[in-house]
């Protein structure tokens with residue numbers, strides 16, 4: 001199969017003033033597109049068409065190291081960004097709801113305490129990477145970070161929410177103030193989607 005950019009269900013200016021229009025457009029049309037292009041190139045060069053995106057991600061180390069690294073970076077980049085766009089919405093639910101809200105209360109006591117823990121994780125990423133809210137193999141919520149474009153799936157973690165903290169995600173507006181970008185995230189994330197992600201993972205038994 002060859003991979004394509006997902007269609008965005010909102011316009012580039014949908015998240016002003018929290019994420020600026022130019023960043024949204026560049027992030028989607030240049031950065032995400034580059035991961036897709038490089039992924040398609042390695043799929044073509046090594047005849048990997050039979051694999052799904054998830055299969056490529058979790059089996060990247062079955063390939064020759066130089067091929068596996070390209071898959072790890074670019075299949076991860078495509079997965080992570082596709083995931084990123086779909087959990088954001090300008091009219092989204094801005095507080096946890098349903099089963100995921102209960103799980104957050106169980107794990108972190110309150111939404112505010114969860115936010116502090118997540119923000120601290122996102123701030124702690126050295127260089128480029130991601131902060132994630134995941135479900136581990138026991139069904140427990142975990143906040144993790146991943147470097148570069150590493151996808152939580154390669155660590156047996158199922159993501160239900162994730163924040164891109166690469167500079168390309170925020171530098172035009174926030175420059176070196178990554179904490180301000182992270183704080184603005186709560187005005188962007190759609191907890192209705194996170195709840196859907198949570199239920200999908202729990203019901204799948206992964």
Ligand SMILES: [Fe+2]
Pocket residue numbers: 027031081164166168169
């Ligand atoms: Fe990104």
